Amino acid sequence: MLRLRRQVYLDNNATTEVSAAVQKIMRKVLAQCFGNPSSRYRVAREAAEILVQARKNVALAIGADPGEIIFTGGASEANNQILKSLLAARGQGRDTVVASPLEHPSVLKTLEYLGTCGVRVLFCPVGRDGRVVMDALAAMIDERTRLVCCMAANNETGVMQDLATISRLAHSKGALMFADCVQALGKMLLDCNALGLDYASFSAHKIHGPKGVGALYVRAGKPLTPLIHGGHQESGLRAGTEALHNVAGFGEACREIPGVLACAGTVAVLRDHLAAALQAALPGTVINTPREFSVPNTLSITLPGFDNGEAIAFLDYHGIAASAGSACNTQANEPSHVLRAIGLSDQAARQTLRFSLGERISRRDIRYVGAVFGDYLRGHGTPVTMINPAQLNEDMLFNENLFILDVRNLVDRKILKGLPGSHEAPLLSLKHYLGQVPRQREILVACQGGTDGPIVAYYLKSKGYHHVSFVMGGVFAWKVCQSELYVRLGGTCITVLEPGKKLHEIPSD
C-alpha cells in the first residue's frame, strides 16, 4: 500500500470540509425530523420550524430578510433561475444583459443559452488585475440593459469586485443587479441590501456546509420566475419537498460564519507566506491575486516553465491538494477562461495554480508546502512527465522502450479495456510487483481516471526509477481522445504481472 505523507488541503474554493456542528445538526434532522414541512401535524410543524430557523440564519449572514431567501439545490441552480427569469421579461424593451467574462460556467453557459432565446449578452472588459474596467462597464449600461451580472469574488483569482459601485451604475440606468456571491460568503462581510443587489446566489458547500443546497437572494418586490414548477414550496418559486437536513446544515454553516471571518487575518498572512516562499524559490513567479482587493484565502500564481498538471500531480503525491482553477478540463486541458480574460496567454494559464486556504490551516502546513514545492520549483524535486492521452497513438504505445504499467483494480478493468501492451499490477500491493518493472525502460503509469497515476508515478520516482510518466486523465481520457484505437486495440497484448517475481521470470513482451 502506498502511504501518503502529511495531508494539506488547499482547495477550499472547490469545496470545504463539513464542520462538526453542521454534521451534528444534519444527523439530528435526519434521525429525528422526518416530517414534511408542508403538512399540518406536530412532526411537520417541527420540520417547518427547522426551515424557518435555517432561513433566518442564512438571511442574517447575507444582510437580507428571511422572506428574500429561496433555498435551491446549489448555486448553479440559483444562477440558472435568476438568469432564466429574464426570459419572462422579453419584449419589454430591455433585452440586454451586461456581464463580466469572469463568471462561473453556471452563469456563462446560461447566458449562452439565453443568447439563443433572443437575449442580447454583452461582456465588459476586465483588467490584468482581475477587476472589471469600471468606465467601460458604465459605458455599456443603457436603457436596453435589463440586468448587470458580476460575481462578488472570483473562484480562481480570489479578486473581489466593487459591487456597490456596479450596483449604482446599474440602477442609475434602471437595470437590475445580480452578483454570484458563492466565493465571497464566509470570506468577507456581505450585506446584499447595503450593496444594492437585486439578486445573489450562494452555495453551502463552500462554507463548510453540505453539497447540493444553496440559496437565491431576491430583493423584495423584484421579479423572479420558478425554474422548477409543481409545488407551493419556497413561496411558489422552487417546487419540491425541501431537503431539510441540507437546509439545516446550510443554516448552521451560516451561523458559524462570524467565527470563520475572525480567522481571515491569519489566513491572509499564511497565504502571503506561501506566496513569498514560492516567489523566493522561483523568482519569475507571477502573482495573479492582488492583495489589496482579494478574498483572504486565495492565491493564484503563474510558474513560468512549469506545467500546472504536473505540479498538481507532484503536490498530490506529497499529500497537498491544490488546483489549476475550475475550468481546467483534465481531458481537453482547456486553459481557464478567467485567466484568459485577465490577459494571460494560454501557455501562462497552463502554468497557473490556485491555492485556496481554509481556517484550519496551520503555519506548519504552509511551511511544509513552501519547503516541498519550493524544492520542486528550484529543480530539486522529482518531476515526472504527464502524457496527454491524445498523444498516445499506435507508434507511441508500441515503442519498445515503453513499459506501460496499468495500476487499475479488477472492477475498473471490467469497465474499461486497458492500453494495448500494458502490464497489470494492482495499486494496493504494487510494491510486490516492482521486481518486474524494468528500471532501464520508460515507465508509463495508467490508472482509470487520472487520480492514482500521478501518485504511482511519484512513488516509482522515489524508488529510483528514472523515466516515469503518467497518462493524464487515465484510461478513461485515452478512450475519449483515441476512440478508434480504443475500439480496435484496447485490451490487447496485456501481461498480468505476478507478485514476488523478478524481471527475468516473466515472458518478454
Ligand code: PLP
Ligand atoms: N459560482 C461560483 C463562483 C462557484 O465557485 C461555484 C462552485 O464552484 C458555483 C457558482 C456553483 O456552486 P454549486 O456547486 O453549489 O452549484
